[in-house]
Amino acid sequence: MKKIRGIHVLLITVILTIAMTGCVLLAGGAVGAGTYAYVSGNLKTTYDATLQLTWDASLQAVRSLDMKADRKEYDAFSGVLKGTMADGRDFNISLTKVTAETTEVAIRIGMGDRKVSETIHGEILANLK
Numbered sequence: 001m002k003k004i005r006g007i008h009v010l011l012i013t014v015i016l017t018i019a020m021t022g023c024v025l026l027a028g029g030a031v032g033a034g035t036y037a038y039v040s041g042n043l044k045t046t047y048d049a050t051l052q053l054t055w056d057a058s059l060q061a062v063r064s065l066d067m068k069a070d071r072k073e074y075d076a077f078s079g080v081l082k083g084t085m086a087d088g089r090d091f092n093i094s095l096t097k098v099t100a101e102t103t104e105v106a107i108r109i110g111m112g113d114r115k116v117s118e119t120i121h122g123e124i125l126a127n128l129k
Contacts, residue, residue: 036121041112042094045121046104049128051095054103055079057127058093061120064127067091085109085116093120 037044047054055074062069062081071082079095089110096104105124107117 036118038114042106042108043114043117043121044104044106046098046102047125047128048102050101051077051079051097051103053128054095054105054124057124058095058105060127061123062093065120065123089113091120 035045049057058079058081059069059072062083067083067085069081069083071080073080077097081091081093083091085091091110092106092108094106096106098104105121107120109116109120
């Protein structure tokens with residue numbers, strides 16, 4: 001009886017491990033496909049573009065949307081754009097090099113405005129094309 005119970009526990013553990021691994025792989029693939037993750041007011045996505053190209057596209061987006069960037073910091077691994085929008089809300093655009101050809105961008109508007117963040121992401125994507 002103990003042997004059968006042990007086999008059941010092992011089987012359930014294996015099934016759960018496979019299921020959880022599959023979800024992680026699926027989520028990772030989805031981000032590369034251009035979906036967004038909205039976490040704690042930050043709207044994140046990963047672009048298939050170098051950090052430099054994504055930085056340039058982000059700067060263009062800020063200019064074209066008449067946003068005032070008070071802080072611009074950029075190095076070989078990341079970039080940050082911070083400032084104020086016309087309505088007085090703060091914005092923060094953070095870029096992180098994931099690989100040589102991919103960059104994660106997280107955008108936060110005030111306490112979190114998903115629609116405005118989506119608009120900025122759309123502008124960045126348009127600038128990358």
